[in-house]
Amino acid sequence: MSHPANATAFLKDQSRAKWHDETLWIVRQKRDQTIHAIPEWEKLRDLASQIKEHTLSKLDFYLEELEKNASANGIKVHWAENAEEHNEIVGRILEEKNCKAIVKSKSILTEECHLNPYLESKGIEVVDTDLGERIIQFLKQPPSHIVMPAIHLKKRDISDIFHEKLHTEKGNEDPVYLTHAARLHLRSKFLEAKVAITGVNFAVAETGEFVVCTNEGNADMGVHLADTHIACMGIEKLIPRRKDLGVFLRLLARSATGQSITNYNSHFRSPAPGKELHLILVNNGRTKQLAREKFRNSLKCIRCGACMNTCPIYRRSGGFSYGSTVPGPIGSILSPGIDLKKYSTLPFASTLCGSCSDVCPVKINIHEQLYEWRQEITKAHGTSAKGLSMQLANGIFKSPLAYKLSGKMMRAALKNLPESIIYNPLNVWGKSRNLPETPAESFKDWYKKNRK
Amino acid sequence: MSSKSSIISQIKNLNMEEKPLPEIPDFEVAANLEEAFAQSLAGNKGQVVSKDELEALIAASDFKKIYSSSPLFDAYSNCELPAHPAEFADLDLAILEGQVASAENGAIWLDESNLGIRAIPFITSHLVILIRGEAIVGNMHEAYQKIGSAHSGFGAFIAGPSKTADIEQSLVVGAHGAMSLRVVIL
Numbered sequence: 001m002s003h004p005a006n007a008t009a010f011l012k013d014q015s016r017a018k019w020h021d022e023t024l025w026i027v028r029q030k031r032d033q034t035i036h037a038i039p040e041w042e043k044l045r046d047l048a049s050q051i052k053e054h055t056l057s058k059l060d061f062y063l064e065e066l067e068k069n070a071s072a073n074g075i076k077v078h079w080a081e082n083a084e085e086h087n088e089i090v091g092r093i094l095e096e097k098n099c100k101a102i103v104k105s106k107s108i109l110t111e112e113c114h115l116n117p118y119l120e121s122k123g124i125e126v127v128d129t130d131l132g133e134r135i136i137q138f139l140k141q142p143p144s145h146i147v148m149p150a151i152h153l154k155k156r157d158i159s160d161i162f163h164e165k166l167h168t169e170k171g172n173e174d175p176v177y178l179t180h181a182a183r184l185h186l187r188s189k190f191l192e193a194k195v196a197i198t199g200v201n202f203a204v205a206e207t208g209e210f211v212v213c214t215n216e217g218n219a220d221m222g223v224h225l226a227d228t229h230i231a232c233m234g235i236e237k238l239i240p241r242r243k244d245l246g247v248f249l250r251l252l253a254r255s256a257t258g259q260s261i262t263n264y265n266s267h268f269r270s271p272a273p274g275k276e277l278h279l280i281l282v283n284n285g286r287t288k289q290l291a292r293e294k295f296r297n298s299l300k301c302i303r304c305g306a307c308m309n310t311c312p313i314y315r316r317s318g319g320f321s322y323g324s325t326v327p328g329p330i331g332s333i334l335s336p337g338i339d340l341k342k343y344s345t346l347p348f349a350s351t352l353c354g355s356c357s358d359v360c361p362v363k364i365n366i367h368e369q370l371y372e373w374r375q376e377i378t379k380a381h382g383t384s385a386k387g388l389s390m391q392l393a394n395g396i397f398k399s400p401l402a403y404k405l406s407g408k409m410m411r412a413a414l415k416n417l418p419e420s421i422i423y424n425p426l427n428v429w430g431k432s433r434n435l436p437e438t439p440a441e442s443f444k445d446w447y448k449k450n451r452k
Numbered sequence: 453m454s455s456k457s458s459i460i461s462q463i464k465n466l467n468m469e470e471k472p473l474p475e476i477p478d479f480e481v482a483a484n485l486e487e488a489f490a491q492s493l494a495g496n497k498g499q500v501v502s503k504d505e506l507e508a509l510i511a512a513s514d515f516k517k518i519y520s521s522s523p524l525f526d527a528y529s530n531c532e533l534p535a536h537p538a539e540f541a542d543l544d545l546a547i548l549e550g551q552v553a554s555a556e557n558g559a560i561w562l563d564e565s566n567l568g569i570r571a572i573p574f575i576t577s578h579l580v581i582l583i584r585g586e587a588i589v590g591n592m593h594e595a596y597q598k599i600g601s602a603h604s605g606f607g608a609f610i611a612g613p614s615k616t617a618d619i620e621q622s623l624v625v626g627a628h629g630a631m632s633l634r635v636v637i638l
Contacts, residue, residue, distance in 0.1 A: 023621055038556075040479045047474050054473040060463040067456075073605075079456040131627055132618035148618065155620045175622035183628055190628070191538050207601055217574045217614040217629025224571035225537055235459065242601055243476060246592040249609070250556075260492055260557035261592075263612040264574070264629070270605030272570055283455070287462040 007317035030258025069208025107199025144319030196222030481590020496612030
C-alpha cells in the first residue's frame, strides 16, 4: 500500500482531480462561514478537547458507567475486543432473529470491522441506507470520505449505476430525480427490515444513552420500523454528561459541512415497547493507541471530516489513495497504530502545514502527530530515498561556507541546466513540483550591496 | 478473560493521570430569539408559518391522511396511532408538539411523550411542529438545561426536513424522511 502510487493513479484524470479539490474546498469554506457566526467557537473547541481528554483519562470508569446505566435502561450491552468478535456478535443476534436482510445507516466502525462482507458471506442482504453509501455499495467501492462517502463520484457515474440497478432513465443526471428514485427504492427496504444497524456519534455515560446524527433521517427510518436495533461504537465515542452534547452538537455539523446542526439528532435511551436495543462496544486497537502517549489524543476524534476537507493532499489525491478505512490527516495518524508496515507511507502524505489541526473541532494536534509517526517509521524502516536528499541538505545547512557555495551553484545551475536533469527520477521531491523562479542574487549579497 | 474485563484492565493498567472535566459556561445568545430561530430554520430548509397559513395550506392541499397529536389541530386529524409504524407509510402530514427549540440552529426537541410512536416525524411525508414562543431558547446549552435528564426512551432534536447532498454536493430535500418541515410558533 503506497500513498504516492495511489495518488498518482488518482491524478491521471486531471479534470476530475481538479473538481475533487475544488468541491472539498467549497465545503471547507462553508465551514468557515458558519463558525464565524459563533463568537465562542474557540472556547467550544477548548471545551470539547478538555471533555474528551478527561473522558479518555478515565475511560475504564466511564465505560463501566455507560454499561451500568444503559443496562438499567433496558439496552443490551456487548463488548468486543476486535473486529471479528464484533462481527460475530452482530451475526449471532441476526441468527437468533432468523433475519436474512438488514438495513444499516452510516457507520465507519462497521467499515473498519468489514461487517458487510462478513454478513454477506452468511447469506444476509445488507442494505446501506445513507444515499452516498448506497451509491458506493452499488459500485462495490468503500467510502472515500467519512462524511461524504461518494464525494469522488460525478453525477454521470451515479446516473449510470442507478440506471443499471434501479432502472432510472438512461442519461438523466438530475440530482432530485436520482435522490427520489433512491427514496422509493430504500423505502421498500425500510418497511421490510426486521433488524436495523446504526453507528453511534456520542454515547453518554451519565444517562446510558447514545446519539445518532443524520441529515437524511435514514438511521431513524431504519430503527423505528425494525424490531431490533443494533448500535455499534468504538469505545472512544463516549462523553460523561448529557449537557456535554450541547458542546459537541454545536461543533460537529459546522465542522463537517458548514451546517448549524444535522437535521436529525436522535437520542436512544431505552428500546420501544416490545422491541430490542443492542449496543456493541468495540476496542479493535483503541486501547493500544491509548497506551501511546504521543498519539493518545487522536482518540478524541468525533469523525467530522473537517481535516480532510481542508487538507491540500487529501483534496488532490482522493480518499482511496490512503488505502485505510479512515483517510486524510486523521486517518494518517490513526492507521499506522493499527498496522505500521501497511500504512507506513501515510504520515508522509502531508505538507505538515497544520491546517488539519487548525480546523479540528476537538483540537487534535494532527500535524504534530504526523511528524511523530514519521520519526517512528524512520526508526522502524530506515531512511527512504527522500531521507538521503534530506541528509545531504543537512550537511549543507550545517556549514555556512557550504551553504553559500551551494546557493551560488544552484542559482546558476537552475538557470542553465535542462529540466530533465533537475527533475530526474532520483529526485523524488521534484515529482509534481515546480521550482520557484531563481533570484538573481542571494539575500546576503543584496544586503551587502544595499547596507547603508 | 471476557472481552469486557480485558478492555477494562488494559485501560486500568495505563495508570493515566486524570485530566479535569470543564464546566460549560453561559454564552451570549441572540437578542430576538424568535427571529433568530426562524432564520436558522430557514437555513436548514425548514420554514416558520403562522397558524392561519398552515390552515390555508392544509385546505389547499390534497393530503388524505393526517395525524395530529395536538388538540389544537384535532379537527384535521383523520387517523389513529397504528399498531405497527409501517401502517403510517402513507401518512401525508403529521402535526406534533415540540418541547424546546434552540434559536442558534433551529433544532426542536421532541420525545416519546410528543410522538406516540417513534417513527412518525420520519415516516410522514410532511411534518409540522408546534412550539410555544417561550420555549425557544438561545442555544444548545440552554436547550439541554431545559430538557434536563428526565427519562424518555427516545428523544430527538429535529432541525429541518430530510435532506442530502450526496450527489455532487447538490442539496436535495426529501431523502428518506419528511419532505418538508413547517413550524408554527404559538
